[in-house]
Amino acid sequence: MVGTSGIAVWADGIKADLKQRLPGQRKTQRDKLSLLVATMLHVRSANLVELASGLPRPSDCWDRGYQWISCFLANGLVSCDVVMQPFASEILARLAETGDPVPLILDQSKVSDRHQVLMLSVRWGERALPVAWRVEETDGAIGFAVQKDLLDAVRGWLPAEARVTLHGDRFYGTPDLIRWCQDYGWDYRLRLKGNLQAWIGSHKATTGDLAFSGAHYFQDVALTGKRVSTNIGIIHDAGHAEPWIIAMSAEPSYLSTLAYSRRWGIEPMFSDFKSRGFGIQDTQIQYPDRLGRLILVMSLSLYWAVSTGMWDAAENPTPNEKKIGAATKKARQKQALLVHPRPPHSCQAYAPSPAAAKALGLPAKLMDGEELAPRDSHEPRAVSELGQRGAWIG
Numbered sequence: 132m133v134g135t136s137g138i139a140v141w142a143d144g145i146k147a148d149l150k151q152r153l154p155g156q157r158k159t160q161r162d163k164l165s166l167l168v169a170t171m172l173h174v175r176s177a178n179l180v181e182l183a184s185g186l187p188r189p190s191d192c193w194d195r196g197y198q199w200i201s202c203f204l205a206n207g208l209v210s211c212d213v214v215m216q217p218f219a220s221e222i223l224a225r226l227a228e229t230g231d232p233v234p235l236i237l238d239q240s241k242v243s244d245r246h247q248v249l250m251l252s253v254r255w256g257e258r259a260l261p262v263a264w265r266v267e268e269t270d271g272a273i274g275f276a277v278q279k280d281l282l283d284a285v286r287g288w289l290p291a292e293a294r295v296t297l298h299g300d301r302f303y304g305t306p307d308l309i310r311w312c313q314d315y316g317w318d319y320r321l322r323l324k325g326n327l328q329a330w331i332g333s334h335k336a337t338t339g340d341l342a343f344s345g346a347h348y349f350q351d352v353a354l355t356g357k358r359v360s361t362n363i364g365i366i367h368d369a370g371h372a373e374p375w376i377i378a379m380s381a382e383p384s385y386l387s388t389l390a391y392s393r394r395w396g397i398e399p400m401f402s403d404f405k406s407r408g409f410g411i412q413d414t415q416i417q418y419p420d421r422l423g424r425l426i427l428v429m430s431l432s433l434y435w436a437v438s439t440g441m442w443d444a445a446e447n448p449t450p451n452e453k454k455i456g457a458a459t460k461k462a463r464q465k466q467a468l469l470v471h472p473r474p475p476h477s478c479q480a481y482a483p484s485p486a487a488a489k490a491l492g493l494p495a496k497l498m499d500g501e502e503l504a505p506r507d508s509h510e511p512r513a514v515s516e517l518g519q520r521g522a523w524i525g
Contacts, residue, residue, distance in 0.1 A: 138187050142169035145435070152217035163203050164214070164428070171432045177409040177425055179416075204421040211427045212263055212284055218434055219262040220288045222253055227293035232318055235262070235285075236397045237299040239273055242266070242404070242411050246422055249273040251281055252397050254298075259396040260437065261430040262288075266419040275307040286315060296320060298394035304378055306359035313359075313380065320391040323363070323376040328355050342367060342374040348383035364388030404429055 146165035149156060166186070171177070174185035183196035203209070226233045234254035242248045248266050252259035263285050267273050282297075289295065296318040299308070304323035312319040325339030330353040341349060342365050349363040364383035367374035377383075377391045404411050409429050416422050 138166075138169045138173050138185070141172065142166045145169055145431070149214075153214065156214075157208070160206070160209060163199075164209070164431070167200065167203065167428045168431045168435065171409065171428055172435060175409065176413075177404075177411040177429060178413050201421075204416070204424045205418075206424075207420070209424055209427070211423050214427055215261070215263055215430065216288055218431070219253070219285070222255065222260060223262075223288060223293065224290050226253065226255075227290045232294040232296040233289065234393050234396075235295055235297050236394050237278065237282075237297060237303055238394070238397045238401075239302055240401045240405070242422060242426075243414065243416065245270075245417070246419055247271075247273055248422070248426065249277055249281060250397065250401075251285055252400055254393055254396040255437075257396060258399040258437075260434065261400065261426070264423065264426055266423040266426070268419055272302045275305060278303070278308060279311060282311065294318070296390070296393075298391060300394060304376075306354050306357040309354070309361050309378055310357075310359050318380050319378065320388075320394070321378045322391060323354075323378050325373075325376060329353065329363075330358070338363070338376050341365065342376050347385075347388075350383065354378075400433070403433060408433075 142165045145168050146161055149161045149165055153161070167182070170182055170185045170187075174181050176182065179197055179200055182200055183194070186196040186199070188196050223233055236252045236254060236259055237249070238252075239247050239249050245268050246266055247269050248264050250264045251262045253262050263281055265273065265277050265281050267277060297312055297320070299319075299321045301322045301324050304321040304327075309319065309321065312321075323338045325337065325342060327338045329336050329338050329341060331349060331351070336344075338354075341352070341363065347365045349365075351360050352363050353360050361378045362380065362383045364377045364379060364385075364387060365374050366377075366385070366388050375388065375391060377388045379387060381387045399407075402408065404426070406412075409432070411422075411425065411429065414422070414425065416425060
């Protein structure tokens with residue numbers, strides 16, 4: 132396991148990256164955030180006691196480390212949106228450069244007994260990366276007012292001419308969200324519940340009635356008493372009890388309806404936050420804003436972990452990855468991600484400063500996605516996989 136000097140080396144690299152992206156950020160905030168991200172990558176846990184134990188401090192000072200972390204998470208001057216904007220904007224811009232719509236995913240997940248997080252992520256390969264989020268103390272669905280606040284914030288991070296497709300499950304198939312997407316020219320794939328009132332001309336039915344009518348594609352359907360007009364595509368595969376009832380602005384077809392499946396990219400990301408990765412559900416944090424800042428630390432850790440894994444796949448590909456990379460290089464459009472290469476395997480145990488500093492990309496190194504030798508599904512490694520490949524600090 133790497134010593135505290137190794138964590139400090141990684142923290143220095145993260146600090147340099149933050150300084151480049153956020154030149155106006157307070158130095159004390161940057162120092163603390165970079166050290167927390169490096170420590171979280173090392174301990175692979177969002178549990179504050181484990182984080183405190185992993186800080187590069189004397190072993191008998193873990194309680195002071197716990198207080199130090201708690202103070203950072205309680206600092207109202209640390210804005211998750213401000214910190215995430217340059218990271219997210221880079222990814223959004225590079226996806227927009229392909230000419231395809233930027234695939235955003237809106238979803239909600241339980242992060243503690245009392246709290247839910249509303250997460251907006253961007254699809255990257257077969258998984259997703261966090262963009263922005265809101266944490267609420269609730270047992271149910273987070274309403275449209277919070278959804279709108281989140282989407283309004285991220286809308287300003289997109290390139291001016293970027294096209295967007297928003298994906299969401301049945302929490303988000305509402306007239307309010309559909310109208311918001313239409314107002315700003317976003318395409319959408321939002322799954323509808325089967326009990327919504329719908330009008331096609333003067334004919335009134337429910338969305339469930341449409342799903343079992345035998346037809347699959349409907350245009351200009353007015354939903355609920357608000358009469359928000361949308362197109363609807365339906366897929367009801369054999370063996371599945373419930374059909375997909377998907378609202379969209381595009382012309383409905385089998386493929387345009389099937390595109391809703393891209394929302395599943397957010398599930399591996401939630402797993403990285405929870406059971407397969409950092410274990411945020413094990414924290415005892417009681418305040419939504421502090422949970423939000425803990426998610427910020429995890430999100431930056433995830434960006435570094437995924438990009439390091441991508442570098443590892445490019446520099447040390449398995450035989451299967453070499454074949455996939457050669458076969459897909461010409462077919463795939465360019466995608467770039469800020470990539471922070473890891474130290475060579477022989478240096479992992481002690482993380483000597485010169486090798487680690489170089490490996491952390493100072494200056495930062497951009498690598499082309501088509502060179503990154505993705506696995507069969509073109510999926511960047513998840514947090515749990517990175518640990519197996521040695522891309523973690525420890």
